[in-house]
Amino acid sequence: MGVNGQATSRRDLRTGVPVWLRNGYGRTPARPLTEDLVADVAIIGGGVSGALIADAILQTGRSIAVFDRRGLVKGSTPASTALLQFEIDQPLTLLGKRIGKAKAARAWWRSASAVNVLRGRIEDLGLRCGFSERNTAYLPGNMLNLADLRREAEERAAIGLRSRFIGRDELAKLTTVEAPGAIWSSGSAELDPAKLVRGLWRSAAERGARLHAPVDITDVDAGRRGVTLGTSEGRTVRAKALILATGYELAPMLRPRGYSIISTWAIATKRQKRKLWPSRCLIWQAADPYLYLRTTPDGRVIAGGEDEEFADSDRRDALIGRKTSRIEKKLGTLLPGLDPEAEFAWAGAFGQSSTGLPAIGPLPGAKGVYAVLGYGGNGITFSVIAAQMLQRAILGLPDPDAELFALD
Ligand SMILES: Cc1cc2nc3c(=O)[nH]c(=O)nc-3n(C[C@H](O)[C@H](O)[C@H](O)COP(=O)(O)OP(=O)(O)OC[C@H]3O[C@@H](n4cnc5c(N)ncnc54)[C@H](O)[C@@H]3O)c2cc1C
Numbered sequence: 038m039g040v041n042g043q044a045t046s047r048r049d050l051r052t053g054v055p056v057w058l059r060n061g062y063g064r065t066p067a068r069p070l071t072e073d074l075v076a077d078v079a080i081i082g083g084g085v086s087g088a089l090i091a092d093a094i095l096q097t098g099r100s101i102a103v104f105d106r107r108g109l110v111k112g113s114t115p116a117s118t119a120l121l122q123f124e125i126d127q128p129l130t131l132l133g134k135r136i137g138k139a140k141a142a143r144a145w146w147r148s149a150s151a152v153n154v155l156r157g158r159i160e161d162l163g164l165r166c167g168f169s170e171r172n173t174a175y176l177p178g179n180m181l182n183l184a185d186l187r188r189e190a191e192e193r194a195a196i197g198l199r200s201r202f203i204g205r206d207e208l209a210k211l212t213t214v215e216a217p218g219a220i221w222s223s224g225s226a227e228l229d230p231a232k233l234v235r236g237l238w239r240s241a242a243e244r245g246a247r248l249h250a251p252v253d254i255t256d257v258d259a260g261r262r263g264v265t266l267g268t269s270e271g272r273t274v275r276a277k278a279l280i281l282a283t284g285y286e287l288a289p290m291l292r293p294r295g296y297s298i299i300s301t302w303a304i305a306t307k308r309q310k311r312k313l314w315p316s317r318c319l320i321w322q323a324a325d326p327y328l329y330l331r332t333t334p335d336g337r338v339i340a341g342g343e344d345e346e347f348a349d350s351d352r353r354d355a356l357i358g359r360k361t362s363r364i365e366k367k368l369g370t371l372l373p374g375l376d377p378e379a380e381f382a383w384a385g386a387f388g389q390s391s392t393g394l395p396a397i398g399p400l401p402g403a404k405g406v407y408a409v410l411g412y413g414g415n416g417i418t419f420s421v422i423a424a425q426m427l428q429r430a431i432l433g434l435p436d437p438d439a440e441l442f443a444l445d
Contacts, residue, residue, distance in 0.1 A: 044081060044254040044266070045286040047106070048298075049350035051116040053357060053383030056305035056339065057231040058115050065109035065235055066242035067250035073273045076102035076247065078431060079266055081254050082282030083109035085117070085230060086409050086420040088237035090280055091246055092158065093428035101246050102274060104266075106253040110234045113284045116385040118303050118341045119233075119417060120319045120331050121226040122173060123149035123198075126413045127393030128181060128323065130189050135392055140441055142196045144394055147438055149198060149224055151421035156226065164236035167229040167334050171319050174203075174212050175220040178324025183217050186323065190220045199223040211316040214371055225319055227331050230417065257288070259403040280427055281400075281408040282420075285386045290400065291408055294445050295391035300353040302360035303341030304368075304379035305333070311374055313338065320371075321414075328367045329414070338375060340368045344387060353384050360384070388412035395419035397426050397442045407431075408444060 067083070078094050080087050083105030094101050105111070125132065125148055132141035159168050177183050186202060193200035200222040203211070208219045242248055256267035257279065266274040281288050285298055313332050314320075321329035328342045343360045347353070361382040368377040390396070390412045397419070400406040407427050411419030422442070429436045 044257050045283045045288050048286050048386060050113050050285060051383060051385035052350070052354045054381055055116045055303070055383045056333065056337065056381045057229050059381065062108070062111065063231065063235050065238050065248070067105070067109045067238070067248040070104070070249040070252045070268060070270070070272050074102055074247065075275045076100045077276065078278045078280065079104070079264065079274055079276035080280045080282055081105075082112070082284060083107070083238070083248070083250055084112045084114035084282065084284050085234050085417055086282035086284065086411055086423055088234045088241070089420050089424035090282055090409070090427050091241045092237055093424035094431060095241060095244050095246060097428060097432055099431065101241075102276065103241075103246060103248045104252040104254050104268070104274070105250040108250045109238050109248060110231055113385055114234055115231040116303070116383055117230040117417060118329070118331065118339050119228050119230040120329060120414070121152050121155065121228060121417055122319060122415055123152050123224050123418065124173060124175065124222060125393045125415055128189050129192050130185070132392060133192070143438060143441060145193070145198060146196065147422055148415060148418050151418045152224060152226055154425065155421045159233070162236065162240050164233060164240075166232035166236055168226060169228070169334070170226050171331070172316055173222045173225045173319040173321065174208060174214065175222070176214065176216050176320065176322045177218065178322040178327065180325055181323035186218060186220055193220070193222075212314045212318060212320060213374060214314075214320065227319065257290070257406070259406045261404060264405050278405040278407065278431055281406070282423075285388050287410070288408070290403065291410070291444065293390070293396045293410055296396065296410060296412060297346070297389055298348040299344055299346050299387050299389055300348065300384065301341060301344045301387040302357065302364065302382070302384045303339065304361055304364050305381040306338045306376060306378060307380045308336040309338065309375055314372065328364070328371070330368065337380070338368065340364050348386060350386070357382055357384050388416075395422065395442055396444045397423045398439055398444050399430060400444060410444075
C-alpha cells in the first residue's frame with residue numbers, strides 16, 4: 038500500500054535565545070537543492086535525531102540525502118537544555134505498573150546504554166561539544182515521596198542500574214540542596230547540543246552525505262518501489278527509504294496514541310561568581326511540573342521545566358516573563374548560594390507521551406518509511422536509540438526492542 042500526503046505542517050518551535058546560540062547559529066555544510074536527486078535513504082530533519090540517524094546510516098555504506106526547511110540545527114535541538122539522562126521521565130516503578138516490569142526494565146536499560154553509545158561516538162569522531170559525564174540527584178516531589186524514592190532506588194539497583202538512595206547529609210555534601218533524601222545515579226551526562234549536532238553534520242558531509250537546506254519537503258509518496266518526495270521549489274527526490282526525523286512537526290500520516298505537544302521554558306544564569314555545587318551533578322525533581330538543573334563549562338546554571346499542557350505558541354511566548362521569574366525563584370530557593378537571575382530565557386514546544394517512551398520504527402502501511410518521535414526529557418537519548426534501531430531496520434536486521442518502541 039502506498040502513502041500519499043503532506044509531509045509536515047509548520048510549527049513555531051521556539052522563542053527567545055537559548056544559551057547555545059549566544060554567538061549565533063555557526064556554520065553548517067548545507068546547500069540549497071538545485072536539481073532532482075536520487076539516494077538510498079532520504080532523511081527529513083536537520084536536528085539531533087536526523088544527525089545521529091545520518092551518522093548511523095552512513096556506517097552501512099548507503100548514500101543519504103538530508104533536507105531541512107529551516108536549516109541544519111535550527112529546529113528544537115538548539116533549544117534543548119541537553120541533560121543526557123538515562124533516567125526516563127516515568128520512574129521505573131511507575132512504568133513497570135503500566136507496561137509490566139520486564140518491559141520497563143528493558144526501556145530503562147536501553148536508555149542507559151544509549152548514553153554510553155553517544156559518549157563512544159563523540160570520542161570516535163573527536164567532536165568538541167562540552168560532553169561531560171555527570172551524576173544525577175533525583176529529589177522527592179509530588180510524584181514520588183521519600184518512601185517511593187527508596188523503592189525506586191531499590192528497583193533500579195535490582196536490575197543493575199547505578200542508582201542508590203542517599204540521605205539528607207550526603208545530599209547536602211554533594212549538592213548543597215536541603216532535602217530529606219534523593220536518588221543518586223551514575224551514568225548520565227551533559228553537552229552543548231548545537232555543537233554536537235553541527236559536528237555530526239560536518240562529519241556526515243565529509244563522508245559524502247548530501248545535506249540540503251533550506252528545503253521544505255511538501256509531499257511524500259511511498260509506493261512499492263520506493264519513496265518520492267516533492268519540495269516546495271518543485272524538485273523531486275527518489276529514495277529506497279525515507280526517515281522522518283521531523284521533531285515536533287509531526288507528519289499527518291503519523292498518529293501516535295498518547296502523544297501530545299506541550300510547552301516548556303528554560304533559563305541560563307550569568308556565570309556564577311560563587312562556586313557551583315561541589316558535584317556539578319544534574320538535579321531534577323520527582324514532581325509535575327518539575328524543575329531541572331545543570332551547569333555549563335563556563336560556570337552558568339541552566340534551569341528549566343514549568344511545563345504546561347498546551348501547544349499554542351502565542352500563549353507560550355506571552356508567559357516567558359512570568360515563567361522566567363518562577364524558575365528563578367525556584368532555583369533561588371533550592372540553591373540559596375546562587376545568583377538565580379536569568380541572562381538567557383527561552384521557550385519551546387515539547388513533546389510528551391503517556392509512558393515517557395519514544396516511538397521509533399516503520400510506519401505501518403508505508404513500505405520503506407520510518408519515523409522517530411523522541412519525546413520527553415530524554416529526547417536526545419531517544420534519538421540515539423532511534424539511530425541504532427533505524428540502522429538495523431535499513432539493514433533488514435531485527436532489533437530486540439522494536440516492539441517496545443513501535444509506532445502504532
Ligand atoms: C526547552 C527544551 C529543553 C529540552 N531539554 C532536553 C534535555 O535536557 N534533554 C533531552 O534529551 N532533551 C531535551 N529536550 C528535547 C530535545 O531537545 C528534543 O527531543 C530534540 O531536540 C528533538 O530533535 P529532533 O531532531 O527530533 O527535532 P528538531 O531539532 O526540531 O529537528 C527536526 C527538523 O525537521 C525539520 N522539518 C520538519 N518538517 C520538515 C519538512 N516537511 N521539510 C523539511 N524539514 C522539515 C525542522 O525544520 C527541524 O529542523 C528539550 C527540548 C526543549 C524545547
